[in-house]
Amino acid sequence: MNYTKTEENYLKAIFSLYNKENKEVSTNMIAEKLKTKPSSVTDMVKKLANKNLVKYEKYKGVTLTKKGNNIAINIIRNHRIWEVFLVEKLGYKWDEVHEIAEQLEHIKSDELIDRMAEFLDNPKFDPHGDPIPDKTGKFAERKKAVLLSEIGIKEKGIIVGVKNTSNDFLQYLEEKSLTLGKQIEVIKEFDFDKSRNLSIENKLITISKEVCNNLIVEKIIA
Amino acid sequence: MNYTKTEENYLKAIFSLYNKENKEVSTNMIAEKLKTKPSSVTDMVKKLANKNLVKYEKYKGVTLTKKGNNIAINIIRNHRIWEVFLVEKLGYKWDEVHEIAEQLEHIKSDELIDRMAEFLDNPKFDPHGDPIPDKTGKFAERKKAVLLSEIGIKEKGIIVGVKNTSNDFLQYLEEKSLTLGKQIEVIKEFDFDKSRNLSIENKLITISKEVCNNLIVEKIIA
């Protein structure tokens, strides 16, 4: 079975929406995510249902079948492994790789991805801290990972991921040195707007509530 | 300007046919090369002509415009650079890379290919000995390159390329150790069928006329 790029992108979209909402994915949500029209989604979803990749009932939304889920996870594996390659081997910055990985993820060859993974020493996380599923589809777990907004004053953590992966946010973080692996300590929070002072690399910086809500850290139990 | 995978494949086919025949490329030839039907070729060729990528006159065949030529060369550059990557970095054999490179060559990002080339130390030839055009479209030249069938008895040469790149032929060569960089000496030729005895790595082997006609060697002027 070989699927088109479009089918794969639908499955990936349904996967990520389902895992955010934990319920049937609506036509409108898919349309918005894929920047297409709801009527197009209805058509495609019927096609995917015929191929047993999604479960679909009129007016009731869509979920992935086991088969559809496997395919989606595989594409995500491809995407993230390519992102690692682009950053680690070709020197791209983390905000420059997503669009190219969107293309590379559709290259059809399991052998290729296995060799790439091996070439890259079987990475468990991509340049944005997102877990890379293994060949069997299992995602690595980050222990004790919480949002920066969820840890208390005087507590320390290591940046291990971003919830929002937009290029704008990634570039902002780059500028503030808030990159993966960096250690931070929450110094204080301003009641006014819930912005926080952090200590990072011996410097003190202030970041907004927005930023705190989108940075994933691993708590350091002192 | 961004072209579809199909358009790119047509341009590449026209490029390679034109450079073999040195005259307008016929509808049937393109159809055969791309495993499609002549009527489909006519349609596509009209489209390419409208986009100024080919010069086309009804019943008179096709040639590439400067613009079409540039695009074709660029795809070939992509293809060959990816083949180098697959062999050098991922350990593929030279008969295993073509199909994957056929997919990878269509990834849209000039930046990516430039970085790949740099990562691979700007290779001038691909794993089959074919020259890789540089960014400006210039192909490297192999000096003194001739077919093995064209050098005389007692003469020596180094294998630098293959005229036929079918997997069957590549696998045959692999088995006989007739791989790029190997030195050979022509020991004798049998009048009966023009097969030849070669000395390679201190062993004596016999190869057919067919093989001689498809191996490119650089003559060693002793």
Place this chain on the structure above:
DNA sequence: ATAAATTTTTAGATTAGTCTAAAAATTTAT
């Protein structure tokens, strides 16, 4: 120079993916 064979083009259909506009179903508000 005509006829036969071959090549190329045209005409009309098909499939994947998309769109707009309108109809139908569902959800939300009164």
Place this chain on the structure above:
DNA sequence: ATAAATTTTTAGACTAATCTAAAAATTTAT
């Protein structure tokens, strides 16, 4: 519970790329 708003589906049309069958042009053979 009815009406209003929203969501989803259907109907019909479009583009890219392909195909088959038939017509037209070109080339080759007699």
